Amino acid sequence: MPPLPEDPRWRVEHLPFLTAFSVALMICAASVGFFAGGGDAAVGAAAGVGVVTVSFTMTTLVFAWADTVRPALVLPLGLLTYVVKYALLGVIMVFVISSEWPGRLAMGWGIVAGVLGWTAVQIWWVARTSLSK
Numbered sequence: 001m002p003p004l005p006e007d008p009r010w011r012v013e014h015l016p017f018l019t020a021f022s023v024a025l026m027i028c029a030a031s032v033g034f035f036a037g038g039g040d041a042a043v044g045a046a047a048g049v050g051v052v053t054v055s056f057t058m059t060t061l062v063f064a065w066a067d068t069v070r071p072a073l074v075l076p077l078g079l080l081t082y083v084v085k086y087a088l089l090g091v092i093m094v095f096v097i098s099s100e101w102p103g104r105l106a107m108g109w110g111i112v113a114g115v116l117g118w119t120a121v122q123i124w125w126v127a128r129t130s131l132s133k
Contacts, residue, residue: 011064014125015057018118022053025117033106044103048110049117051092055085056118 026049033045062081066073096104 011067012060014122015060017125018121019053019057021121022049022114022118025049025113026053029106029110029113033103033110037102037106040101040103041106042103044101044106045110045113047103048107048112049114050110051089051107052111052114052118055089059085 026046029045029049030042034042059078059081062077063074066077093108096107
């Protein structure tokens with residue numbers, strides 16, 4: 001097995017920046033939702049971004065923990081994390097879609113915005129840190 005890096009913090013050093021971005025995106029999504037559809041849409045849009053933020057953060061933490069404990073655990077724990085995460089997301093979405101809550105469409109758009117935003121910022125972060133080394 002290859003030796004572990006001396007400083008394992010590189011695995012999660014992007015989380016504070018991505019969390020700050022997600023909070024800003026949540027505020028923007030809530031504002032757009034409020035102006036487009038009122039209070040329910042604001043809550044829905046913010047909740048959509050929040051679901052994505054929690055989901056992606058959970059995945060990052062599980063991967064980072066598994067890699068520091070034993071790198072061979074990354075694949076099985078990563079797959080288990082994805083199964084649990086998408087099962088929970090499916091349950092949430094089935095519940096929300098089947099309800100008559102007016103914020104459900106805004107929540108869907110919040111999820112889309114959260115996924116696209118988080119992914120874009122993480123790509124930017126990796127490219128920026130890779131170029132600086």
